[in-house]
Amino acid sequence: MEAWVIWLLAAALLGIAELLTLTLALGLLAVAALVAGLTGALGLPVGAQVAVFAVASVAGLAVVRPVARRHVRQPPPLRSGTAALVGREAYTLTEVSRTGGRVRIGGEEWSARPYDPAAVIPADTTADVLAIEGATALLYPTTTGGPGGRDTAGEAAADRGTGKETS
Missing domain, CATH: 2.40.50.140 (Nucleic acid-binding proteins)
Structure with a gap:
């Protein structure tokens, strides 16, 4: 089996693992494996594929993940x-x-x-x-009714029939 196919399988497995864990780290590694697989499909040697995987992994984990985590942790916008x-x-x-x-x-x-x-x-x-x-x-x-919690709508309808004054 060619190296680029192995990279694509690794990307698929890492992508599935990301869907199960929702950590974002495995998803970024899946993207790095996909990039390494594309590098292998272009005919570059395995050493270059590993180097591309390493660079893409470090870039994703060091740059993209902190930005994404900061974005997720922002409080919801205040309604005004x-x-x-x-x-x-x-x-x-x-x-x-x-x-x-x-x-x-x-x-x-x-x-x-x-x-x-x-x-x-x-x-x-x-x-x-x-x-x-x-x-x-x-x-x-x-x-429920007014500020006292009683059902004033039902009482008002009932009181109209008896002639009793409502409060």
Whole structure:
């Protein structure tokens, strides 16, 4: 078997080992073996192939791996502005329907409408902010109610039938 085929087999085995370990080191060695195999396919002697493998390995492990590790360890970008509001909880100040409404998100008052145009979110309940369009928050109602944790949407519907005043 020719030397370049052995290099390609070594590259394949190192690539598979990299997929199983996710260390990046074996992947860089696989690339170095691939380069050495290409060198062998060009007809260079085995000594030159080993030298190319050594240089490519050292270059990958000494240059590429530290840069890649530094990049992976960076903290996620901070969300700011309206992007930071997506996923937060909103407290409805007025009924929120497709025509609009008002909510409090993180101490600020926002205009709002439900994400589902057919939905109506009663006042004094909580909802999740799914998106921000301009200065309007798009909401999805949660199953728990207002700030006390009670289901005010269900109680308000039940109280309408009895004539009892809701708080």
